[in-house]
Structure formats: C-alpha cells, structure tokens
Amino acid sequence: MTSHLRPILCLALFSAAGGMLLATSARATAGDTETARLAKELTDLVEARRESISTLEIVADLVSSPRQLLPNTPLQIHAILDRYVSSARSDSDRQLMYGEFFRPDPQRQKPLAKQVRIVQDGPRSSTLQGGVRSVTDDRASILVSPREPGVLQVQLWKPGKATSRLTSRSDFSWELDCPWLIPTRPYDIVSDDGGQLVLSWKDGRATHRMDVSVADGILNHRMFADDDKRSLILQVGRISAPEGIPFPAVVCHCFYQHGSLRMVDLYVPTSIRVNQPVDPEEFRIAVPAKTVIIDDGAEATRIELPGDIDDLVDFALMNGIHQD
Numbered sequence: 001m002t003s004h005l006r007p008i009l010c011l012a013l014f015s016a017a018g019g020m021l022l023a024t025s026a027r028a029t030a031g032d033t034e035t036a037r038l039a040k041e042l043t044d045l046v047e048a049r050r051e052s053i054s055t056l057e058i059v060a061d062l063v064s065s066p067r068q069l070l071p072n073t074p075l076q077i078h079a080i081l082d083r084y085v086s087s088a089r090s091d092s093d094r095q096l097m098y099g100e101f102f103r104p105d106p107q108r109q110k111p112l113a114k115q116v117r118i119v120q121d122g123p124r125s126s127t128l129q130g131g132v133r134s135v136t137d138d139r140a141s142i143l144v145s146p147r148e149p150g151v152l153q154v155q156l157w158k159p160g161k162a163t164s165r166l167t168s169r170s171d172f173s174w175e176l177d178c179p180w181l182i183p184t185r186p187y188d189i190v191s192d193d194g195g196q197l198v199l200s201w202k203d204g205r206a207t208h209r210m211d212v213s214v215a216d217g218i219l220n221h222r223m224f225a226d227d228d229k230r231s232l233i234l235q236v237g238r239i240s241a242p243e244g245i246p247f248p249a250v251v252c253h254c255f256y257q258h259g260s261l262r263m264v265d266l267y268v269p270t271s272i273r274v275n276q277p278v279d280p281e282e283f284r285i286a287v288p289a290k291t292v293i294i295d296d297g298a299e300a301t302r303i304e305l306p307g308d309i310d311d312l313v314d315f316a317l318m319n320g321i322h323q324d
Contacts, residue, residue: 038189039182042197042212046175049217052245055278056120058172059271061113062129063098065263070103072261074232077101077252084268085237085249094268097250101264113268116167121278127166134166135283135313142313144285151292156316171267173247174233175212175219183208196220216246230256241274285312295321 080100087093098112114130124137134143141157143166170177187201191214199210206226212219222233237249253265287293287309293316295301301321309315 035187035189038191038197041191041214042189042199043181045197045212045214045217046178046181050176053176054122054275056118056169057271057273057276057278058116058118058169058247058269060116060118060167060172060267060269061094062116062167063102063113063264063266063268065102065265069261069264070101074234074254077232077254077261077264078234078236081234081236081250081252089239089249097268098266101266116267118167118169119278119282120169121283124283125168126282127168129166132166133285135285137283137313140313140317142285142316144312147294150290151294152287153294154312154316154321156313156321167267171253171265172251172269173218174222174235174251175217218246218248228258232256239269239272241272243274243276245274247272284310286310287312287315293321 080097083100084093084097087096094113102112116130117128119126125135127134132143132145134141136142136159138159140159143155145153145155147153168177175181182199183201183203185201185203187199189197189199192198192211195214196211197214199208199212201208204226206224209221209223210219211221216238218238219233219235221235224231232252232254234252234254235248235250236252238246239249240246247269249269251267253263253267254261255263287305289305289307289309291305291309293303293305295303303319305315
C-alpha cells in the first residue's frame, strides 16, 4: 500500500468504527525487543527534529470554529487538505480551502482567517494573534488584550505556568512540544509499509493512535476516541523553511461529538524562518503613556501609565499586578 493511501485507510477505519486500528504489518507488544527498538527509533526521530530547531518565526492563517461547518467525515476533511497541498498554495487557494470548510455567513464582514505570528528563541516566545499579544520569558508570561481604545487587559503568570490558549509552535508541528512520546501504559508499535511508525494504546475506555513519518519525524496523524467524543489532528503535506527544515503544509484539529464534527481549527503557514538570529525586542512589549492597564486578577484595579513603558513585564512585576 502506498504512503498516500495508508492514512486514508486509517481515517476510513476511524470514521466507520469510531476507534483506531493498527497497521497490518508485523506487530510488536510492549516489552518485546522489537517494541523497544521501534520505541527508541520513534523517540530519536522526534528528538532529532526538536534539536534541529533553535529559533523559529512563523506567519500563518488561523481559521477556527464556531462557524457552520460543511464537511463532516475525516475522509472528506483529508480530501480538502489534499487538494490544497496539491495546489500552488496561493492566497486564492487558501480562500478556496476555507470556503470548503466553513459555510459563508452574509452577516459576517470580517475575513475568515486571522493572521498569526509566533517567534520563539529557546524558552522565550512571542505570539501576536488577532490583536492579542503574549510574551513568555524567564521572568513571567504575560497576555495583553485590547479592551477598548487606550485600554489594555493584562494577565500575568509565573514562569512555567499555563497561560490562556494562544497559538504556539506545536499547533504547526504537534510533535515539537509534546511532553511525552511513549506512553507508560501498555502499547503497540509497528513500522508500516507507508513509511510511518504507528503507536497505539488504550487508557481506560479511551483509545489513542499516533502516526509519525520516518522520513522527517513529523506527526502525520493523531487520533483519540473516548465514548462519544473523538479528536483528530491531521498534519498534511510539507513546506520547507528556506533553511531546509520541513513543516506540515497545513494542520487541521478536528473535534467530534456524537459522531458529528463540532469544531475545526486550521493552521496554514505562509512564511517560516528557522535558526535565524532573533531581535530581543521581539520579546518586549512597549506601551505608550496614558494607556490604562486593567489587572485581570482584580477587575477593580486600573492603572493609568504615567509615561511610556519600554517593558510591560517589568512594569507589571514592579507594580504588583496579580500573578496566577
């Protein structure tokens, strides 16, 4: 079976049976020598990919529900993604793909896609998404959202704490920030004839499956099913940064409930730069004088900045803005 058809078969089985099925090639069980070898191969593949990326800048489109969705089955979704990957991937091709996912709303004047820009340099990261800005460094994580002209809502977290959900690099290549690869529970792993390592396991009633490309260590598919809820990550096609490091050409996160597609997030990179010097100013948020800051941890707290602020994180820490 070709590498192109193997994912399609897996999606058909996922769609029809509501679960995962291991590839039909030689099967190993946890504890076997072959299992250990394949598990190490998978870990080494992904670790090598992570280590190949020290800095990263991605500009992309993000298109998300809630909107009225047109496709439903994983096969239909994969067909749309394949058509885009096979196209010239121009702006008009992206708009065509979005139109195949989301029913037009004549009352909605805003474009379907938001532009997202993320920059990462080691532990430091910056995200700009639809006017909302977040920055993380070794001091804190900060999220800044415009409330009205001249008014910013600020949320602050201690380093390492979870922040409000904005786009991160793992949305463009899930395996880059996966906290684990090999589950602690019993699992099955095979090397299939489509050039993938396929990992599958159960966690109570939940079933999991990951397909990772042997060629580049990129996740192709990630599936989860638990009773009437299912989720699916598809990372389809490849786009190479000028430095030669590949990324998925399009990533689709799908969420099903009671057999119907409820939510879709599409991540479509338009520009990727890897391992290039990053200006430290990328991780600094400057705010002009007279801006009003609302401390999200205490809604009654409003601070009007007396002068220009060069670094909002420093200001927030010095002025006791609430930290979660």
